[in-house]
Amino acid sequence: MAAPQVARLISRRTHALPGQLHVxxxxxxxxxxxxxxxxxxxRLFGRKVTKHDRPIVPLSDSNAAEKEKLPYLVYLEGGPGFGNRAPQNHALTQVALNRGYQMLFLDYRGTGLSTPIHADSVxxxxxxxxQAEYLRLFRANNIVRDLEAVRLCLTEGLDADKQAWSIFGQSFGGFVSLTYLSKCPRSLREVYLTGGLAPIKRTAEEVYAATYKKVIERNAAYYQKYPEDIPTVRRLAEYIQASKDGAISLPSGGKLTVQLFLTLGIAFGVHGGLDVVHSLVLQLATDLDHFNHFTPASLAAIESQIPFNTHPIxxxxxxxxxSTKQMGAPAPNWAAHRVGKTLQPFSWLANPATLLESNAASEPLYFSGEMIYPFHFDGTAGPELARMREAAELLAANEVWDDDLYDEEQLRRNEVPVYAVSYVDDMFVDFEMARETARLVKGIKVHETNGWYHDAVRSKSDEVFSTLFKLRDDCID
Structure with missing residues (x-):
């Protein structure tokens, strides 16, 4: 990676928030x-968080200045394409502050308040x-360059031993962390990963061949828990298919087709996801019972589960x-679609018209998971993606990438402490591929569990943080 540049600080505004937060x-x-x-x-937007103390005796200027010198812990959100929640709504904030860090939540380029990507700007x-060349600038390699630029800005003037910072990567944030660890290891004091051990030696096709297996398992679990949904899901699909042009208009301008409806299985990968889908299926079926059509509230609820129109990255x-330069892999070329349509449970990807030909109401329709398909860009998922379809097609066909995302040799000689939680039943990051990556990173400590799912950092935050910091703090047995 080229010599880093220093970000220019444009503005800063500080406020006290409930919970004794100084943001x-x-x-x-x-x-x-x-x-x-x-x-x-x-432009990049971030929120720095320290404790908002009200001591009996006011702090001296020198003591107050020391708060600015606390070591940073930077949270790297999942995605790609999502900005950060407000610090007061993030479970990690208080945990980190209580352990002596100051927190930084930095929205990746193109997300949140950091010059967001939308169709007009592209x-x-x-x-x-x-347009495709512009969108290529929003991958993890440039996210790491942004992080380095911001680090140099915020730590300018500090002693050398305080200029490195800690990072915490969730999901795609873990992918970014491994790129950071590959490119700028001297900038990092320690790395925490949750569900973020990227399959760095695998192509997109290999990734989806593995994750579809887990999606099938989660569909089986869903219908075992809610067997009454087998005929109900089919009924809803038949209603959608029978609508004009096989689609129902969504509030934001998208189209609810049977294919889009069956992508709701992305929720199966998180805690409570089976119940979320069941509740939505129940809501839609109740609409048909009462009104013989879906209500605006139900259609808005569907959109909330498929937010790609507002998060196009x-x-x-x-x-x-x-996709990496080093791997020399073929273009992604809609790998999820190519792999999925060869699998019987997802034959609706190859020909949605055949989906409902079976008269066996007892035969379940399988939902897909964390996959993106060409039909997301035909106006189905909303007008924003449709307007960028040609650029998306070019990126899907791209075989040459401008930068390696990972340096395997650097990871093999890694000296930065790395602590990770990896999930056996992760529907988004294949567990065996995560193990393969963990074996590559020298010195990593990994807690593996089949008790949590991919979003445990939010759903089981107390247990996850306790586990991670125990990996950090406890001695070897």
């Missing part, structure tokens, strides 16, 4: 393209080729997170 809202300016810094800039770049770059 500073920060805007930075960084190059849009680090290889061509003269080409323009992007189409303004020119034709589809120019997730759809556009999802398969690209598995």
């Amino acid at each position: 500073t809202e920060l805007f930075f300016e960084v190059p849009e393209n680090y290889a061509r810094p003269e080409a323009g800039t992007l 189409l303004a770049r020119g034709g589809p080729q120019q 997730y759809g556009i770059l999802h398969e690209a997170i598995y």
Whole structure:
């Protein structure tokens, strides 16, 4: 990675929040393209959090200044394509502050308040080729460059031993962490990972061949728990298919087709996800019982489970997170679709018209998981993705990437402490592939469990944080 550049701090505003939080809202300016810094800039938004203390005796200026020198713990969100929740709504905040860190929540480029990606901003770049080149700038390699630029800005003037910071990567945030660990290990004091041991030696096709197996298992668990949903899901699919042009208009402009309906299985990968899908199925069926159509509230509830129209990076770059220059792998080329349509439970990907031909109402219809398909870009998932379809097609066909995301040799000689939680029943990050990556990273400590799912950092936060910090603090037995 080229010599890092320092982010320019544009503004900072500090506020006291309930829960004894001192939150500073920060805007930075960084190059849009680090290889061509003269080409323009992007803005990054972050929130720095320290304890808001009200001591009996006011702090002296020197003591107050010491709070600015606390070691940073930077939270890296999952995705790709999602910004951070407010610090007061994040379970990690108080845990980190109580352990002597100051927190930084930095929205990745293109997400949250960091010059967000949307159709107008992409189409303004020119034709589809120019749009695709612009979107390529939002992968993990440039996210790490942004993090480095911000680190140099925030730690400027500190003693050398306080300039490195700690990072905490959840899911895709773990992928970013491994890129960071590959490229700039001296900038890191320690790394925490939850569900984020990226399959760095595997192609997108291999990833989906593995994760579809887990999706099938979760579908079986769903119908075992809610057997009454077997005929109900089929009834809902038949109603959607019988609608005009086989679609129902969604509030944001998308189209509820049978294919889109069956992508609701993405929820199966998180705690309570089976129940979320059942509740939505029950709500839709009740609509038909009462009104013989789906209500606006129910259609909005469906959209809330498939938020790609408002988080387009997730759809556009999802398969690209598995593509690296070093791997020399073929283009993603809609790997999830290519793999899925060869599997009988997901034959609706190959020909949705045949989905309901079977008269066996007892035969369950299987939902897909964390997969992106070409039909997401035909207007089904919303107008934002549809407007960027040509650029998405170019990225799917891309075989040459400008940078390696990982340095396997660096990971093999790693000296940065790494603590990870890995989930046996993870529907999004295959457990065996995660193990393969863990074996590559020198010195990593991993807690493996079949008791939690991919979102345990939110759903089981107390247990996850206790486990991670025990890996950090406890001695070898």
